[in-house]
Amino acid sequence: MLPTVSNLYCAEPLVFVDLETTGGSLGVHRITEIGVVEVGPAGVTQWSSLVNPQQPIPFFIQQLTGISDSMVRDAPTFDVIAHDLLARLDGRLFVAHNARFDHGFLRSEFKRHGIRFQPDVLCTVQLSRAIYPTERRHGLDALIERHALVPFARHRALADADLLWQFWQHLHNAHSADILRGHIDQVTRRFRLAGDIDEDTIERIPAGCGVYVFYGENDVPLYVGRSVRLRQRVRAHLTGMKRSAKEQRLAELVRRVEWTGTGGEIGAMLEEGRSIARLGPAHNRVSKARRDDPRGAPWTHPGAIAIEEADATTGARVWHVVDGWQFFGTATSLDEAARLRSSAALAVFELSTYRILSERLSRGLKIVPLGVAMLVGAESA
Known part of the structure; x- marks a missing residue:
């Protein structure tokens, strides 16, 4: 017997989402269909809509999904359904298969119409890998076969969203709540970060080498760090992915972040040392004096x-x-x-x-x- 809905929403309401699109490239292709299964303490509801992508659907996509140009010709464009869709998604954990794809397309569409969309995201591919590490395949067809899920129309948005809901129910029937909670916390990507920091802020951080500074209440410097993957490192600090207890405590204090791109690793090391000495952040390890530390060692070059x-x-x-x-x-x-x-x-x-x-x-x-x-x-x- 499956657990009740009240035991399945993990202390926060969920939306299982699937999209069909004209292709796989953000900024080039557009959404043709959206399917949503909403799950929360009030129960389960389903919603779907075809979307006019305002561009032709390639023939092989039509063959895959069964969605043709004629089907979407009179469908609403995204701007028409945007606010109704946002009301269904906002404040809920966004669950999707290959979630980066679905979340990316929706975020791009909302942004195109001046709407900010930054839900926390859970990818069921990553969740399946975490729970079943010995399995090699984690695509939706593999989940259907392995867990006896029942598709009613593969490659249609609402049908595939329903498969994710079925998978979620199966997991709660097959594993203890504590085990599942640990895996869910591990793979959930938290986009509501800290203070004034959001995903748009993170996206402005350089991808390469550099230094970051976390500030807390009253702009008190908390921590200076460096990384060869600056954006990725800052996001990992704040999104709860594989954090230690010490990092968790630090993340809870952060209100603002500054960063400096340094191009290379030597520059990051130099900038980090200078920033720690200048700011004296509370959460950096204090460098202990050594016996052989110089006291004003002579500069070995004639100038700068x-x-x-x-x-x-x-x-x-x-x-x-x-x-x-x-x-x-x-x-x-x-x-x-x-x-x-x-x-x-x-x-x-x-x-x-x-x-x-x-x-x-x-x-x-x-x-x-x-x-x-x-x-x-x-x-x-």
Whole structure:
């Protein structure tokens, strides 16, 4: 006997969603059909609508879904149903198979019409992999076969959404609530993040190397970190994916995030050290003094230098400006690097910069003396 609906909605209402589209490319293809199964303490309701995509449906898509141009010709366009659809989805856990696809298409359509759409998302492909790690196939056809689900019209939106609801019921019948809750928490992607941080904020963060700073109430610095995948790392901090208890406590305090793209890993290390020393964030480990720490070690170059590094994402070159064991920042050209140094005050010894460069400068880093760079710039002008 299946558990009751009141035991199935996991302390938050659910929507099982499936879309049919004219193709698989966001920004190019459009939605042709939407199916929604709403599940909550009040029970289960179903809703679906064809959607006029305002573009032709490719023949092979028509063959797959059975949805033809003539079927959608008089259907409402997305803007007509947008607010009614949002009312059904808003405030509910968004459950879909290959959820990135369905969520991405809907988010793009809502955004096109000036509507913000950022539900928490649960992918049933990831959930199936988490619960059945020894199985190789986790597509919808595999779930139908493995769990005796009953399709009534494959590749139609409401029918496929109903299959996900059937799968959800099967899981709650086959596994304990505690086990399921752990897997669901693990794979759910939380888009309601922290303070003023939302998914739009996260999307503005560079994908490559850089440094991030979390701030709490009253703009108190909490934590400085670096990553070679900056956007991914910040999102992981805040979305509950594989976090430790310490990271969970930190995430609950975060209200704002700042970031600096550094192009390469050396720049990220230098920027992280400088930011920790400048901000003194409460959740960073304090660097302990060592016996061999220098007290104002002599600078080993006649003046400022620019350390050249390739941007790990784009391949473009960047230059990290250092003088007197102080890091002044990252520039995208040697002219900019020279201006960055000339506009700053006298260099101050930074222990973090000394430690990083004393280890790394002997490893073949490409160094340009900024005095030479300024001369070259003046001659070319």
